Amino acid sequence: MDGSSNGFTLMEILVATAIMAGIGGVFFSTLRMNQQSWESAQSHLAVSGELRRGMNEMSREIVASESTQVDIPADGAWYPSINFPVPQDLDGDGTVLNGAGVLEWSDPITYTLNGTQVIRRQNNTNDRVVANGVTDLEFRREVASPDIVEMQMTVREATGTGDFPSTGTITTRVRLRN
């Protein structure tokens, strides 16, 4: 009796090892699934964050332009970039109107895709990155509504191991206020 309480039989060790292996397998596969789920969620969040940030910045600026100042034709076709000015107090009189009561306009601002980055450019010098991981950027105006600019952007983002890339597309319509 004493002898038997001092150790384990081979069978006991094998069974215990098998049980431990099973539990370990379930544990690690659950852990792996959680990790994948975490990465996937991170990727989705990154995509939606990038889409929201980029669209917000562009629409906040485009909204202040005017239908005849925007360079894309109102023909319903999609264009890869947009040029437009915004009101600016050029004569320093405290308003965006000149002496004749006409709106003063800034130098044109461009939003375009450069590789996978959306770039804001003014005067061909001030490049600024608006969004990253962008695979598609398009603008259009419909014939019947030239004062509405429709923007579409697609972002593809891979976080962590890069095994779970996420893709998202957002479309926004902006009514030009001037």
Add this chain to the structure above:
Amino acid sequence: MTTMRKKENAKNEKGFVLIAGYLILPLLVLLVTVMVRYALADIVASQRSQTLTQALYLAEAGVDESLVQLRKSYAWNGGTFQTTGGDFSIAVDKLGVTRRRVTAQGIPGAFNGNLTHSVEIIIDKNIPAHFYDNAIWVAKALRLESKVYLINGNIRYGTNDIMVGPGTINGTLTYDPSVNPLPKLNFQQLYDIASAQNNVYDATRLKGGPSVLPKSFWYQPPTDPSDPTTGIPNVNYVTTDLILNGNIGTIGGFFVVVGNVLNNPNAALNATTITGYGKVDGAVYSTGTFAVSAPNPPDKTKTLSVMGGVWAHSKVSVGKGYTNITYSSDYMKAIQALGINPGVTVISWQDLGNQDGS
């Protein structure tokens, strides 16, 4: 002996659990702290973004409110308004006799009262000189595509977005940026006149086609034929797009195509589109596009005529068929004699951005 040693060992192992606890606990605390900090940072960032968006919407609500108030009384000088979603304050500065600068500041308050957003507009309340002097007054784009169009009268356009084909213009073609945007009229006053004449047209009523519209410019012809101001024009107030096709026969009056502007300060621009032929005996004022397309290939027997004048904000477009737009000073005098007051026109809109008062 063996049993006793085992008991002693068991006693000694109790301390090991405590040591292991002390080692693992700080790691767990550190992990949880990092996770909480990440979560809090995300929450703060998303709340800030939400607050700033809310501030922008509140500022826009302030702009809308200012337009409502200034349409009631142009002497109104602003104030602070509370809504369930936050506050907005409005300041009105005089810029000369007819212009005002309105600054609306959105103050969400719920998350961080220091974050605000401001929008500035400049407005005017004035019917400019030359308003009643033109065959065509267009604030933005002008497209005269035809080789066979005929414009009898002056054209005044507000931007360089024009295309003028080789038709005939018996009048001046003047680039005048001050005609942009199209001046607003007192639409309530026009609605009241149209309503008294049973000339308010919505989408349902317009389903009847051109035949439901008046046949003449005059609601009451001039009592003195040499003085058009002794007559009263039909004022046709259209609360939707005016779309007419085919043979429109003769329709008449002063067409005010403005949509739902009385109830919605941001109402969509409304278009007048006539695809066909016939005669508009009068003038058309359209907050959107005025587009006419007579039959193409051109057929002189199927001419589209507008015998009065046209005002449009977005675009005047004349297609490839025979089109005749002729200025009528008599009709313009009669319209002017209605005593229509100017409305409030937004000349500029500017986003002043976020202000972080902290």
